[in-house]
Amino acid sequence: MEKIYPVCVIGGGAAGTMAVIRAVLNNDETLFFPGTAKHKKKSRAFWVSKVENMPAHLDFKKGIEEPNKLSLEWLNQSDFKEKLHWKKNQGVEKISKNSEGVFEITATDGQVYLSQYVVLCTGVMDVQPLINNSIQPILPYANVQLADYCLRCDGHHVLHKKVGVIGHDSSAMWVAIMLRERYDTQCMVVFTNGKNAQFDEETTKLQKLYGIQVIEEAITGIEGNAKLNSLTHLKLETENYIEVEYIFISLGMIVYNELAKSLGAELDSRGFVVTDNKGKTSIAGLYVAGDLRANAKKQIYTAWDHAVDSCDDINVLLRREKRLKLLGQ
Ligand SMILES: Cc1cc2nc3c(=O)[nH]c(=O)nc-3n(C[C@H](O)[C@H](O)[C@H](O)COP(=O)(O)OP(=O)(O)OC[C@H]3O[C@@H](n4cnc5c(N)ncnc54)[C@H](O)[C@@H]3O)c2cc1C
Secondary structure: OOOEEEEEEEOOOHHHHHHHHHHHHOOOOEEEEOOOHHHHHOOHHHHOOOOOOOOOOOOOOOOOHHHHHHHHHHHOOOOOHHHEEEOOOOOEEEEEEOOOOOEEEEEOOOOEEEEEEEEEOOOEEEOOOOEOOEOHHHHHHHHOOOEEOOHHHHHHHHOOOEEEEEOOEHHHHHHHHHHHHHHOOOEEEEEOOOOOOEOOHHHHHHHHHOOOEEEOOOEEEEEEEHHHOEEEEEEEOOOOEEEOOEEEEOOOEEEOOHHHHHHOOOEOOOOOEOOOOOOEOOOOOEEEOOOOEOOOOOOHHHHHHHHHHHHHHHHHHHHHHHHHHHOOO
Protein backbone atom coordinates (compact mmCIF):
# COMPACT_ATOMS: atom_id res chain seq x y z
CA MET A 1 0.00 0.00 0.00
CA GLU A 2 1.32 3.41 -0.92
CA LYS A 3 1.52 5.88 1.93
CA ILE A 4 -1.26 8.46 2.08
CA TYR A 5 -0.12 11.66 3.76
CA PRO A 6 -2.88 13.39 5.74
CA VAL A 7 -1.88 16.89 4.58
CA CYS A 8 0.06 18.29 1.63
CA VAL A 9 1.05 21.96 1.44
CA ILE A 10 1.96 23.31 -1.99
CA GLY A 11 3.88 26.62 -2.01
CA GLY A 12 6.44 27.95 0.46
CA GLY A 13 5.70 31.67 0.62
CA ALA A 14 3.80 33.46 3.37
CA ALA A 15 0.72 31.19 3.29
CA GLY A 16 2.52 27.90 2.60
CA THR A 17 5.05 28.35 5.40
CA MET A 18 2.35 29.24 7.92
CA ALA A 19 0.27 26.25 6.72
CA VAL A 20 3.22 23.91 7.32
CA ILE A 21 3.90 25.37 10.77
CA ARG A 22 0.23 25.04 11.78
CA ALA A 23 -0.33 21.56 10.33
CA VAL A 24 2.87 20.14 11.84
CA LEU A 25 2.27 21.77 15.23
CA ASN A 26 -1.25 20.27 15.10
CA ASN A 27 0.71 16.98 14.95
CA ASP A 28 -0.56 16.15 11.45
CA GLU A 29 1.94 14.49 9.14
CA THR A 30 2.61 17.00 6.38
CA LEU A 31 4.12 16.77 2.93
CA PHE A 32 5.57 20.12 1.89
CA PHE A 33 6.52 21.34 -1.60
CA PRO A 34 7.94 24.88 -1.39
CA GLY A 35 8.55 25.06 -5.17
CA THR A 36 11.65 24.98 -7.35
CA ALA A 37 14.00 27.95 -7.82
CA LYS A 38 11.94 28.82 -10.90
CA HIS A 39 8.67 28.85 -8.94
CA LYS A 40 10.28 30.89 -6.18
CA LYS A 41 11.67 33.49 -8.57
CA LYS A 42 8.20 34.02 -10.00
CA SER A 43 6.58 34.40 -6.55
CA ARG A 44 5.77 37.53 -4.56
CA ALA A 45 7.61 36.02 -1.57
CA PHE A 46 10.87 36.27 -3.51
CA TRP A 47 10.30 39.92 -4.50
CA VAL A 48 9.30 41.25 -1.10
CA SER A 49 12.16 43.08 0.56
CA LYS A 50 11.62 45.27 3.62
CA VAL A 51 8.28 44.78 5.34
CA GLU A 52 7.35 47.94 7.20
CA ASN A 53 3.63 47.47 7.82
CA MET A 54 3.98 44.58 10.28
CA PRO A 55 5.68 44.48 13.70
CA ALA A 56 9.01 42.64 14.15
CA HIS A 57 9.99 42.61 10.48
CA LEU A 58 12.24 45.65 10.14
CA ASP A 59 15.48 43.73 10.66
CA PHE A 60 14.87 41.40 7.71
CA LYS A 61 16.17 42.43 4.30
CA LYS A 62 13.84 39.87 2.72
CA GLY A 63 10.71 40.16 4.85
CA ILE A 64 9.07 36.88 3.81
CA GLU A 65 11.97 34.59 2.91
CA GLU A 66 14.19 35.22 5.94
CA PRO A 67 11.63 34.72 8.74
CA ASN A 68 10.17 31.72 6.85
CA LYS A 69 13.61 30.11 6.67
CA LEU A 70 14.19 30.60 10.40
CA SER A 71 10.83 29.07 11.34
CA LEU A 72 11.12 26.10 8.98
CA GLU A 73 14.64 25.32 10.19
CA TRP A 74 13.41 25.41 13.78
CA LEU A 75 10.45 23.15 12.94
CA ASN A 76 12.76 20.72 11.18
CA GLN A 77 14.76 20.28 14.40
CA SER A 78 11.88 20.39 16.84
CA ASP A 79 10.10 17.51 18.58
CA PHE A 80 7.73 17.52 15.60
CA LYS A 81 10.41 16.93 12.95
CA GLU A 82 9.11 13.41 12.13
CA LYS A 83 5.83 14.96 11.03
CA LEU A 84 7.45 17.24 8.45
CA HIS A 85 8.22 15.82 5.00
CA TRP A 86 9.94 18.80 3.43
CA LYS A 87 10.67 18.26 -0.26
CA LYS A 88 13.30 20.97 -0.59
CA ASN A 89 13.47 22.69 -4.00
CA GLN A 90 10.59 20.57 -5.26
CA GLY A 91 7.43 21.91 -6.80
CA VAL A 92 4.25 20.25 -7.97
CA GLU A 93 3.87 19.58 -11.66
CA LYS A 94 0.48 17.88 -11.71
CA ILE A 95 -2.38 17.06 -9.39
CA SER A 96 -5.46 14.90 -9.80
CA LYS A 97 -7.87 12.88 -7.66
CA ASN A 98 -8.06 9.09 -7.90
CA SER A 99 -11.18 6.93 -7.70
CA GLU A 100 -10.83 6.78 -3.87
CA GLY A 101 -10.95 10.59 -3.65
CA VAL A 102 -7.26 10.76 -2.71
CA PHE A 103 -5.06 13.45 -4.29
CA GLU A 104 -2.28 12.17 -6.59
CA ILE A 105 0.49 14.70 -6.62
CA THR A 106 3.28 14.57 -9.19
CA ALA A 107 6.37 16.46 -8.05
CA THR A 108 8.72 18.24 -10.46
CA ASP A 109 11.18 15.33 -10.14
CA GLY A 110 8.47 12.95 -11.40
CA GLN A 111 7.77 11.25 -8.04
CA VAL A 112 4.10 10.66 -7.27
CA TYR A 113 2.70 11.14 -3.75
CA LEU A 114 -0.76 10.58 -2.25
CA SER A 115 -2.48 12.94 0.14
CA GLN A 116 -5.86 13.15 1.83
CA TYR A 117 -6.02 16.96 2.04
CA VAL A 118 -4.21 19.64 0.05
CA VAL A 119 -3.57 23.26 1.00
CA LEU A 120 -2.71 25.12 -2.18
CA CYS A 121 -0.68 28.31 -1.66
CA THR A 122 0.86 29.07 -5.07
CA GLY A 123 0.11 32.82 -4.93
CA VAL A 124 0.08 35.45 -7.65
CA MET A 125 2.54 37.80 -9.36
CA ASP A 126 2.17 41.45 -10.31
CA VAL A 127 2.23 42.31 -14.01
CA GLN A 128 5.31 44.38 -14.87
CA PRO A 129 5.24 47.32 -17.28
CA LEU A 130 6.90 46.88 -20.67
CA ILE A 131 9.39 49.60 -21.50
CA ASN A 132 10.80 49.20 -25.00
CA ASN A 133 9.20 45.73 -24.95
CA SER A 134 11.12 44.65 -21.88
CA ILE A 135 10.43 44.38 -18.15
CA GLN A 136 14.15 44.83 -17.39
CA PRO A 137 14.18 48.67 -17.08
CA ILE A 138 11.76 48.64 -14.12
CA LEU A 139 13.49 45.89 -12.11
CA PRO A 140 16.42 47.86 -10.58
CA TYR A 141 13.91 50.45 -9.31
CA ALA A 142 11.53 47.77 -8.03
CA ASN A 143 14.44 46.16 -6.17
CA VAL A 144 15.11 49.34 -4.19
CA GLN A 145 11.39 50.08 -3.78
CA LEU A 146 11.32 53.24 -5.88
CA ALA A 147 8.75 51.31 -7.91
CA ASP A 148 6.08 49.57 -5.85
CA TYR A 149 2.92 47.53 -6.38
CA CYS A 150 0.99 47.22 -3.15
CA LEU A 151 -0.84 50.21 -1.64
CA ARG A 152 -1.24 48.72 1.83
CA CYS A 153 2.38 47.57 1.97
CA ASP A 154 4.21 50.50 0.47
CA GLY A 155 1.79 53.35 -0.23
CA HIS A 156 3.34 55.35 2.62
CA HIS A 157 6.58 55.69 0.60
CA VAL A 158 5.01 58.46 -1.52
CA LEU A 159 4.41 61.00 1.25
CA HIS A 160 4.78 64.51 -0.33
CA LYS A 161 6.49 63.01 -3.41
CA LYS A 162 6.12 63.48 -7.16
CA VAL A 163 4.46 60.25 -8.16
CA GLY A 164 3.74 58.39 -11.39
CA VAL A 165 1.23 55.53 -11.57
CA ILE A 166 1.61 53.14 -14.51
CA GLY A 167 -1.75 51.69 -15.59
CA HIS A 168 -4.60 52.44 -17.91
CA ASP A 169 -7.87 51.41 -16.25
CA SER A 170 -10.06 52.63 -13.38
CA SER A 171 -8.13 50.50 -10.85
CA ALA A 172 -4.96 52.39 -11.75
CA MET A 173 -6.79 55.70 -11.44
CA TRP A 174 -8.09 54.62 -8.01
CA VAL A 175 -4.51 53.95 -6.94
CA ALA A 176 -3.58 57.48 -8.03
CA ILE A 177 -6.62 58.97 -6.25
CA MET A 178 -5.98 57.08 -2.99
CA LEU A 179 -2.29 57.97 -2.91
CA ARG A 180 -3.13 61.60 -3.65
CA GLU A 181 -5.77 61.71 -0.89
CA ARG A 182 -3.74 59.87 1.73
CA TYR A 183 -0.25 61.20 1.23
CA ASP A 184 -0.64 64.73 -0.10
CA THR A 185 1.56 63.95 -3.10
CA GLN A 186 3.30 66.94 -4.72
CA CYS A 187 2.09 65.89 -8.13
CA MET A 188 0.43 62.81 -9.56
CA VAL A 189 0.64 61.55 -13.15
CA VAL A 190 -1.00 58.43 -14.56
CA PHE A 191 1.02 56.92 -17.43
CA THR A 192 -1.06 54.59 -19.62
CA ASN A 193 2.18 53.64 -21.42
CA GLY A 194 0.81 53.57 -24.96
CA LYS A 195 -2.59 52.11 -24.04
CA ASN A 196 -5.91 53.93 -24.34
CA ALA A 197 -7.11 55.31 -21.03
CA GLN A 198 -10.17 53.43 -19.77
CA PHE A 199 -11.35 55.37 -16.74
CA ASP A 200 -14.97 55.25 -15.59
CA GLU A 201 -17.10 58.31 -14.82
CA GLU A 202 -16.38 58.36 -11.08
CA THR A 203 -12.60 58.16 -11.39
CA THR A 204 -12.59 60.70 -14.25
CA LYS A 205 -14.46 63.15 -12.01
CA LEU A 206 -11.91 62.70 -9.20
CA GLN A 207 -9.00 62.82 -11.63
CA LYS A 208 -10.18 66.30 -12.67
CA LEU A 209 -10.87 67.37 -9.08
CA TYR A 210 -7.29 66.53 -8.01
CA GLY A 211 -5.63 67.69 -11.23
CA ILE A 212 -4.16 64.24 -11.91
CA GLN A 213 -2.39 64.39 -15.27
CA VAL A 214 -2.92 61.52 -17.73
CA ILE A 215 -0.22 60.73 -20.29
CA GLU A 216 -1.01 58.15 -22.94
CA GLU A 217 2.38 58.09 -24.72
CA ALA A 218 4.61 55.06 -24.34
CA ILE A 219 7.36 55.24 -21.73
CA THR A 220 10.77 54.71 -23.35
CA GLY A 221 13.10 55.08 -20.38
CA ILE A 222 13.54 55.58 -16.66
CA GLU A 223 16.04 58.23 -15.58
CA GLY A 224 17.80 57.98 -12.26
CA ASN A 225 20.28 55.80 -10.43
CA ALA A 226 18.67 52.91 -8.59
CA LYS A 227 21.97 52.07 -6.85
CA LEU A 228 21.94 55.56 -5.33
CA ASN A 229 18.24 55.26 -4.53
CA SER A 230 17.32 57.97 -6.97
CA LEU A 231 14.60 58.24 -9.59
CA THR A 232 14.12 61.53 -11.39
CA HIS A 233 12.16 61.24 -14.66
CA LEU A 234 10.20 59.00 -16.98
CA LYS A 235 11.16 59.47 -20.61
CA LEU A 236 8.43 59.41 -23.26
CA GLU A 237 8.54 58.43 -26.93
CA THR A 238 8.34 62.13 -27.91
CA GLU A 239 11.63 62.61 -26.01
CA ASN A 240 9.79 64.54 -23.29
CA TYR A 241 10.89 63.94 -19.71
CA ILE A 242 8.30 63.93 -16.91
CA GLU A 243 9.54 64.51 -13.38
CA VAL A 244 8.66 61.67 -10.96
CA GLU A 245 10.43 60.52 -7.79
CA TYR A 246 8.41 57.41 -7.25
CA ILE A 247 6.41 54.92 -9.38
CA PHE A 248 3.42 52.81 -8.52
CA ILE A 249 2.49 49.97 -10.87
CA SER A 250 -1.13 48.97 -11.30
CA LEU A 251 -1.40 46.52 -14.19
CA GLY A 252 -3.13 43.59 -12.52
CA MET A 253 -1.91 40.17 -11.43
CA ILE A 254 -0.93 36.84 -12.92
CA VAL A 255 -2.77 34.23 -10.85
CA TYR A 256 -0.99 30.91 -10.34
CA ASN A 257 -4.17 28.85 -10.48
CA GLU A 258 -3.07 26.06 -12.87
CA LEU A 259 -3.21 23.28 -10.25
CA ALA A 260 -6.61 24.42 -8.91
CA LYS A 261 -7.88 24.67 -12.48
CA SER A 262 -6.68 21.19 -13.37
CA LEU A 263 -8.78 19.82 -10.48
CA GLY A 264 -11.82 21.78 -11.71
CA ALA A 265 -12.02 24.17 -8.73
CA GLU A 266 -14.38 27.13 -9.08
CA LEU A 267 -12.61 30.38 -9.98
CA ASP A 268 -13.87 33.97 -9.98
CA SER A 269 -13.81 36.19 -13.08
CA ARG A 270 -10.17 37.21 -12.38
CA GLY A 271 -8.96 33.64 -11.88
CA PHE A 272 -8.77 33.61 -8.07
CA VAL A 273 -10.01 30.43 -6.39
CA VAL A 274 -13.41 30.73 -4.71
CA THR A 275 -13.50 29.33 -1.15
CA ASP A 276 -15.52 29.52 2.05
CA ASN A 277 -14.06 31.30 5.09
CA LYS A 278 -11.93 28.26 6.01
CA GLY A 279 -10.43 28.09 2.52
CA LYS A 280 -12.49 25.09 1.38
CA THR A 281 -12.85 25.10 -2.41
CA SER A 282 -15.53 23.48 -4.57
CA ILE A 283 -13.31 20.35 -4.66
CA ALA A 284 -13.61 18.17 -1.54
CA GLY A 285 -10.35 18.13 0.42
CA LEU A 286 -8.78 21.04 -1.51
CA TYR A 287 -8.11 24.22 0.47
CA VAL A 288 -6.60 27.47 -0.77
CA ALA A 289 -4.72 30.00 1.36
CA GLY A 290 -2.97 33.29 0.58
CA ASP A 291 -3.10 35.54 -2.46
CA LEU A 292 -4.61 32.79 -4.63
CA ARG A 293 -7.83 32.89 -2.59
CA ALA A 294 -10.66 35.06 -4.01
CA ASN A 295 -12.06 38.07 -2.14
CA ALA A 296 -9.16 38.49 0.26
CA LYS A 297 -6.61 41.17 1.13
CA LYS A 298 -3.33 40.27 -0.55
CA GLN A 299 -1.16 40.60 2.56
CA ILE A 300 1.23 38.49 4.62
CA TYR A 301 -0.94 38.52 7.76
CA THR A 302 -4.02 37.57 5.70
CA ALA A 303 -2.10 34.68 4.16
CA TRP A 304 -1.12 33.55 7.69
CA ASP A 305 -4.71 33.70 8.95
CA HIS A 306 -5.99 31.78 5.91
CA ALA A 307 -3.37 29.09 6.43
CA VAL A 308 -4.21 28.66 10.10
CA ASP A 309 -7.97 28.45 9.42
CA SER A 310 -7.47 25.84 6.67
CA CYS A 311 -5.07 23.64 8.66
CA ASP A 312 -7.20 23.80 11.80
CA ASP A 313 -10.25 22.78 9.74
CA ILE A 314 -8.32 19.85 8.30
CA ASN A 315 -7.21 18.87 11.81
CA VAL A 316 -10.85 18.86 12.98
CA LEU A 317 -11.71 16.45 10.16
CA LEU A 318 -8.69 14.21 10.77
CA ARG A 319 -9.39 14.00 14.50
CA ARG A 320 -13.06 13.24 13.88
CA GLU A 321 -12.09 10.42 11.52
CA LYS A 322 -9.73 8.91 14.13
CA ARG A 323 -12.31 9.37 16.90
CA LEU A 324 -15.01 7.58 14.89
CA LYS A 325 -12.60 4.71 14.19
CA LEU A 326 -11.86 4.41 17.93
CA LEU A 327 -15.59 4.38 18.61
CA GLY A 328 -15.92 1.65 15.97
CA GLN A 329 -18.26 3.74 13.80
C1 LIG B 1 6.78 44.20 -3.93
C2 LIG B 1 5.80 43.65 -2.92
C3 LIG B 1 5.90 44.06 -1.60
C4 LIG B 1 5.02 43.56 -0.65
N1 LIG B 1 5.16 43.99 0.64
C5 LIG B 1 4.30 43.53 1.58
C6 LIG B 1 4.37 44.04 2.90
O1 LIG B 1 5.21 44.89 3.22
N2 LIG B 1 3.48 43.55 3.80
C7 LIG B 1 2.51 42.62 3.47
O2 LIG B 1 1.73 42.21 4.34
N3 LIG B 1 2.43 42.13 2.22
C8 LIG B 1 3.29 42.56 1.27
N4 LIG B 1 3.17 42.12 -0.02
C9 LIG B 1 2.15 41.09 -0.33
C10 LIG B 1 2.70 39.70 0.02
O3 LIG B 1 3.89 39.50 -0.69
C11 LIG B 1 1.70 38.62 -0.34
O4 LIG B 1 0.44 38.89 0.23
C12 LIG B 1 2.18 37.25 0.16
O5 LIG B 1 3.46 36.95 -0.35
C13 LIG B 1 1.18 36.17 -0.23
O6 LIG B 1 1.64 34.92 0.18
P1 LIG B 1 1.34 33.60 -0.66
O7 LIG B 1 1.92 32.49 0.13
O8 LIG B 1 -0.07 33.56 -1.08
O9 LIG B 1 2.19 33.77 -2.02
P2 LIG B 1 3.77 33.90 -2.17
O10 LIG B 1 4.36 34.46 -0.95
O11 LIG B 1 3.99 34.60 -3.46
O12 LIG B 1 4.28 32.38 -2.31
C14 LIG B 1 3.95 31.57 -3.38
C15 LIG B 1 4.74 30.27 -3.23
O13 LIG B 1 4.23 29.31 -4.14
C16 LIG B 1 5.33 28.56 -4.66
N5 LIG B 1 4.84 27.89 -5.88
C17 LIG B 1 4.31 28.43 -6.99
N6 LIG B 1 3.96 27.46 -7.86
C18 LIG B 1 4.28 26.27 -7.27
C19 LIG B 1 4.16 24.90 -7.63
N7 LIG B 1 3.63 24.53 -8.79
N8 LIG B 1 4.61 23.97 -6.78
C20 LIG B 1 5.13 24.31 -5.57
N9 LIG B 1 5.26 25.58 -5.17
C21 LIG B 1 4.84 26.55 -6.00
C22 LIG B 1 6.43 29.56 -4.82
O14 LIG B 1 7.69 28.91 -4.84
C23 LIG B 1 6.23 30.39 -3.53
O15 LIG B 1 6.96 29.78 -2.48
C24 LIG B 1 4.02 42.62 -1.02
C25 LIG B 1 3.92 42.20 -2.35
C26 LIG B 1 4.79 42.73 -3.30
C27 LIG B 1 4.68 42.28 -4.73
